[in-house]
Amino acid sequence: MFDPVPEYPYRDSERADGAPAAHELLTPVLGLLGSWHGRGRGGYPTIDGEFAYAQEVTFQHDGRPFLRYDARAWLLGEDDTPLRPAARESGWWRLRPDGIVEALITQPTGIAEIAVGRVGDGTIDLATDSVALTPTAKKVEGTRRCYTLTDADTLAFEHDLAAVGQPLQHHLSARLRRRTA
Numbered sequence: 001m002f003d004p005v006p007e008y009p010y011r012d013s014e015r016a017d018g019a020p021a022a023h024e025l026l027t028p029v030l031g032l033l034g035s036w037h038g039r040g041r042g043g044y045p046t047i048d049g050e051f052a053y054a055q056e057v058t059f060q061h062d063g064r065p066f067l068r069y070d071a072r073a074w075l076l077g078e079d080d081t082p083l084r085p086a087a088r089e090s091g092w093w094r095l096r097p098d099g100i101v102e103a104l105i106t107q108p109t110g111i112a113e114i115a116v117g118r119v120g121d122g123t124i125d126l127a128t129d130s131v132a133l134t135p136t137a138k139k140v141e142g143t144r145r146c147y148t149l150t151d152a153d154t155l156a157f158e159h160d161l162a163a164v165g166q167p168l169q170h171h172l173s174a175r176l177r178r179r180t181a
């Protein structure tokens, strides 16, 4: 028999205020905390044509100096009809005292990425430091991800990709709005 185990006693928060208090190293990224949703467009030389997609992104914290990151996207057809699920990612963005972000991001397509970058003036600019691939994953060599808070409730996202023999270039761009309640 097992002794009863108490519930995990700490909570994740999408807010900069309230409990738990945000760690002081998160100060440069507090504007990201919350849930975001919006639309984007994408393409790549190896893909037939452009595509439209919708995306939800959340950033949370538990009082320690990292963000929990989750994103999921789906392809859109005419009149915003959902066509099928697209990329999902989750990870951790570690904030260093020198303002550098070290991000660990994984995808169910067999890609695990370490990205490093700087936060400045409402922009977080992350570039790949290393990529690990499962044996059957597409050959991703690197990415560049740029998140810009154009105002407190709008997050612009640009994603460049070097993969399947192609040099680093545009794959995605999106505009997300903060989800309220």
Ligand code: HEM
Residues within 6 Å of the ligand: 042, 044, 046, 047, 051, 053, 055, 073, 074, 075, 086, 087, 111, 113, 138, 139, 140, 143, 161, 163, 164, 171, 172
């Ligand atoms: C909003 C997120 C994303 C969306 C909507 C998206 C969408 C797509 C689509 C529609 C394709 C064409 C193949 C297919 O139909 O499945 C594709 C291919 C691909 N994507 Fe993405 N993608 C996203 C994020 C990413 C990320 C984060 C990475 C890498 C870190 C990535 C890497 C790739 C690669 C390597 C291919 C294959 C290219 C090829 O083999 O020709 N994608 N993506």
